[in-house]
Amino acid sequence: MTPLDPTADVLALTRALVDIPSESGHEAPLADAVEGALRALPWLTVERIGHSVVARSQLGRDRRVVIAGHLDTVPAADNLPSRLDGGLLYGLGACDMKGGVAVALRLAAALPAPAHDITYVFYECEEVAGDRNGLARITAERPELVRADLAILMEPSDAGVEAGCQGVLMADIAVRGERAHTARAWKGVNAAHRAAAVLRRLDEHTAGRITIDGLEYREGLSAVAVRAGVAGNVVPDLCVITVNLRFAPSRSPREAEAYVRDLFPEYEVEITENIPGALPGLDQEAAASLVAYLGVAPRPKLGWTDVARFAALGTPALNYGPGDPSLAHTAGEYVPVEQLRQCEARLMGWLG
């Protein structure tokens, strides 16, 4: 196990986190390191659930705040190890979201007696299907572990507050044809050729822009996978296009489903995932207090984040973390060192 030193400088700590690879499903070494670092802090009670780690102060404060971040990253794209260039730290997960994880670990190590009780949650499998999500498992199996008055998800938000989040729907659109030997292709119906109409409709589709509490949620509908193929000499009888819809939190999953079905009425559409977003919730007291302290103008969160899981538990939640969210999942992702320090200092101030 690579040891982590959460008393180190936040930049050094972020680098150390980036340099322990943790693609989804392979978080064990990083979870071990994080668990080890937290167990060394006597003011925290630590629990391990799968490859997720929960650490809580038990000071009997009036309020409890969750500070959460996921440990996993998308697959590497020749962007390891970390590399510091000027004031920017590059590397897989630097932005999404090991910078945020580093800030949270810094708070855990530096705040033996915070103003609010704190529950730190570091969890696995955020970048893959929801049924593997470590936070989902914790909220299902041990909801008492993550109950709080406010949850701060340290997802990259450019060191600003991104409120609420959009919903996510995944659907498989099946285009059917009829198999034939390619030497007599005209005897069949090529499902891949027919799929052109679906892909074209996606290409020409204009997504909605919906304003809630003064925040504009811009939606998106994307093909994220196309699969067809039986054998090299066979006209394929099936082409499946997987689409991903990001929908404003004012739409219900049911409305999102109808939206997609209405776009593709002549095809088989199978909904494989459909999770609601979270309304911004800035009218609630704990969230309003943090936003006021930070002195920033909240923006809408366009990506789905696990704030929705807290919203579903009735806990107001917002995204606040270092890194430009538009760099997430890009090979060139980075986090500005300045934002690491800023997030650390602000949260230290509010919680100290």
Place this chain on the structure above:
Amino acid sequence: MTPLDPTADVLALTRALVDIPSESGHEAPLADAVEGALRALPWLTVERIGHSVVARSQLGRDRRVVIAGHLDTVPAADNLPSRLDGGLLYGLGACDMKGGVAVALRLAAALPAPAHDITYVFYECEEVAGDRNGLARITAERPELVRADLAILMEPSDAGVEAGCQGVLMADIAVRGERAHTARAWKGVNAAHRAAAVLRRLDEHTAGRITIDGLEYREGLSAVAVRAGVAGNVVPDLCVITVNLRFAPSRSPREAEAYVRDLFPEYEVEITENIPGALPGLDQEAAASLVAYLGVAPRPKLGWTDVARFAALGTPALNYGPGDPSLAHTAGEYVPVEQLRQCEARLMGWLG
């Protein structure tokens, strides 16, 4: 070793061949049996190459004819052992092409002094990648063994003559985009959406119909696979469409490549396989004499067959064998007993 009796009735012999399983790569027991049967015929010189067997008469005739068939079958589909139902013999390989192999073995046993010298070729691994093909190995290592004035490939052709064969080109067409998180899909370029243009062009493409020696070779261009997808929340930056072109034997592989590249000038096109067809060659004397004797109207062969390997050696070659070619590789394949007897009688007459 199961002994084979090539003096038996052609139906009994076909059944015996079907009942010795010989999926590609597992032809040894059948090759042993065939070799044993041929070595018992003193008028033939027998050679074993891998699990292929070549047997030649050495009568000093003016002309030499190759009679060839592959020993292997596609994988079993619960269609063994053989089963006779009315006049149809069912079972794995009955159609493709143990019926043809049985006819060839009957000729070998019944014709100690044929009108032309005969080279019988029974070979392995026709149903798998070309680099394992037993005939390809023989033509590469021992071309003198298979030189002849005419080659008759006993592939199923409904007891008619299927002349020449089309060429096959495989290509990967890459459509590029730019990755982005689907929550901000507009920051990327969706390669799957862009692929609509390629698939549409394939859908609208009209393949050629080319007449050679009075035979119409109908071409075909089919997408046989489409692959795109990075992760469920990533706008894909690459969509690869694999296409299969069946081209008339009058086109060279080079022309076939230019044809595909000209159709998709704005995309990256990688040719992964490109093998020429075989001209019908019916204008050549040996082939013309056989066709005239059989009294059948030749048809064009649209699928690629090993006739092209003989054509590459300069030997005119045609397909003539029992069984409906559209039943090849189906679980319910069968060969009509009537066609077994007809092919046997006709070739016996021509060669006797």
